[in-house]
Amino acid sequence: MSTDQRDTIAEPTTETPAAATTNRKQPFPAGFLDTISRGWADRPESTPPQREQAPYAAARRDAVSAAFPGKRLVIPAGSFKQRSNDTDYPFRAHSAFAHLTGWAADAVPDSVLVFDPTDSGHDVTLYLRERADRTTAEFYADASIGEFWIGPRPALAGVAADLGVATAHVDRFAASDGDVVVDEDEDLTRFVSELRLVKDEYEIAQMRAAVDTTARGFDDIVAELPRIIDTPRGERAIEGVFHLRARTDGNGEGYDTIAASGPHACYLHWTRNDGPVVPGDLVLIDAGVEMDSLYTADVTRTLPVSGTFSPIQRTIYETVREAADAAFAVARPGVRFRAIHEAAMAVIARRVAEWGLLPVTAEEALDGDRGGQHRRYMVHGTSHHLGIDVHDCAQARREMYYDGELEPGMVFTIEPGLYFQIDDLTVPEEYRGIGVRIEDDILMTADGPVNLSADIPRTADEVEAWIARSRRA
Template sequence: MNHADNSNHSSAQPLAERVNNRSQRPTSDAFKAFMASHWAPAPQVTPARDAVADHAATRRRAISGQFPGERLVIPAGPLKVRSNDCDYRFRPHSGFAHLTGLGLDHEPDAVLILEPVEEGTGDDGGNHRATLYFRPLAGRDTEQFYADARSGEFWIGARPTLAEFQARLGLETAHIDELETAVTKGVGAPEIGGISIRLVRKVDENIDALVDTARYNTARDPENLDLSELDTLDEKLSEALSELRLLKDDWEVEQLKLAVAATVEGFGDVVRALPRALTHHRGERVVEGAFFARAREEGNELGYDTIAAAGNNATVLHWTRNTGRINAGELLLVDAGVEADSLYTADITRTMPANGKFTDVQRKVYEAVLDAADAGFAAAQPGAKFRDVHAAATAVLAERLAEWGLLPVSVEEAISPEGQQHRRWMPHGTSHHLGLDVHDCAQAKRELYLDGILTPGMVFTIEPGLYFKAEDLAIPEEYRGIGVRIEDDILMTAGGPVNLSAALPRKADDVEAWMAGIYQEEERIPHA
């Protein structure tokens, strides 16, 4: 009977509460009273305005101009569970970060709302007034301070107050408890005096549900509500936010330069780690770890999962398992980027000989890819189309493949839309926009992206490659197992393209000399 009683009691406990069974947290009134007392007062300092604040205001003004009379809802997103009661490090949605200027990890569940006002009377003469809704620091006299592992200061450290964020960002702030009213008030069909909402969807399920409920409850004919039309409204906002990032302002360019500089240092760390990596059964992980340490020391995080691929693994385009050995005679392809505290990321790839010296065939493939990259760079001029970079780079690769006798058709036939045989060995695109996301501006319209005109302020990659898989019977054996990619981060200026990552050696001789210099500094050389 006792056993049955205990079982029934256990099963009556909600599952959500069971993760706390291990905690043994005290709940006595005496404990609560003691925890609420004898704390030094929080410093009363008004922070300086962030350097990004004016830039973020300009971005909000640009979005406001596109959607007069409509409420715009841009969530940061919630914490995401990694396992059980452990969360991933928080990273806000890029559209939210761009419009607020907030990076790092201190605003989970926050929402930016641009509230429509009479045209021209809003912030900076725009059509909206912006308010940031978030959960501020709880007082030390509250249970949240010490009992809430997700948001309590005792667990995660201090959080900015409403006043601090307002001073830093030049942005109105409000407690998140006011959010539901701010989202739902006055919602309805514009033709009968209601307010239309546009939402960045699939960022925060709770906000999606709140907006959907408001739309349903205020629809004139809820049962026949056209959901596809509402989806289009929301998609247009995401599209506009993405297209707003096609041109970077001066502050964004400086953040990208910081990310690139840290990434260049990280590649030096990779070379320093190679002697140990060559002796480890997971040498790729040694390389990955060396770069990750730099990303956390100098920035916020990795901009994306590092690719550390040796030998045939370098022919796997998104090899992020990084579980392989690194052998002295192989090439090592490292595709990595540091994400700055502002969340802007670099994206650089270098392919290097693990023992510091290219073989003849490795050098031949490497220099073909470098020639393709240089051709793409030469084509990347103001006024050219974005797609011209890819066409120039891949044409060079087709020519080299033909010279080596690998193409089954002529270069002309291969590069025609009906051919494309050369793409067997380079199936990816040569360029993508870069910024808050490693593949930035991804929701932009095709005519502004692939068919877009290269314009000063754009930042993008140039990254051709050749990937000859070990199992590829269409090529001679000497090429098999060789994968090469060279990727640089390019800023378009009125005077032409600028290679932001030029500090990292690109030419084969320079790569060898750079690696030898680092080995000499470390007084170590890889095993031959």
């Protein structure tokens, strides 16, 4: 799970913002200007080999071209977004742009992918800002894009060879701004979102790599539990331990890590991560490594901080696992996506009814029109598609997503939970402040589902043994 993200394709802006007044920008003296362009060694030009994902991206572009004959299509990478004053957030290209170009963590801001219609389909051009010659003022004066500040930028010819697509300077796109661009935002956004519902071989390999790296991140957290417990803001320590793995072995996290200890685990998107990690409590960790390709895992495990579950914690935990296993059992090609959620919720409703927490029977709670009483303790959905976005394919039509049929190549989560808020008077006191979620990443194959994250301990016994092994090491 993660905080919500927009998944729409917007037209790029070509307007140049007015220069801002700042005390940090000082004039360059004449001596600097006279000498800055001289004394540099020649920079060798090399043509990189085509990257692994280039043929897959080309096939995706072909699918887009076939779906929009005669239409001019514009897919921008996006720009830097301001964090504060003159600092920006790290740049991440729009998912549709990355998916259709194969340009991922190394994509250049303000690039634009354009499909120009022809009699036989489209001419596709990737417009980007060419690297500046050292004789230009941009080289030393522009802290956003100048190579003196941020390092070498890719050359047009290199990008063309790398990605297998024609390239041109972004100024040429800006110069054609007066041309009529057919407004296909809504249809195009939907199409490229649905295009990602079934992953190709490259995408599946990246998802496996993301999950494997995430598993190492969870191992790191378990190994560091004693230090985490000793840290006043232990939730931040969990976040930091996982971040080290994500940045060392990947591009970073695919979304803000949730490190929720004690009653914080009952807040579904707890990302403040500013509380202690206290023995006797459970800690819910929802984290995923994003690879350089931008494909991300999304895994949740709930750990007993002391190393063992209390009887009530174990009962709740194993109920959530039972719900997850029930959802996994119904997942097969041809089954509707919503059946996963329905299977999990049937377990949740039955168990909370058995515990006396519902004012109605489990069957009445599961009634689609008049029920839902059990959803107080699990308000979120059980599954979402996963890929280059943590909540992938979000703009797909309902009949293709929630009401669609499972197909080989789909990757999605199964993540039931139970959350008893600290001040919920509808549950016994011993339940209050306990939150549990178990989340796995599932690949659908022709032979059925494969749990990509199955090697990360799941059962209560496995989790306790995991923590015990780490403490003996």
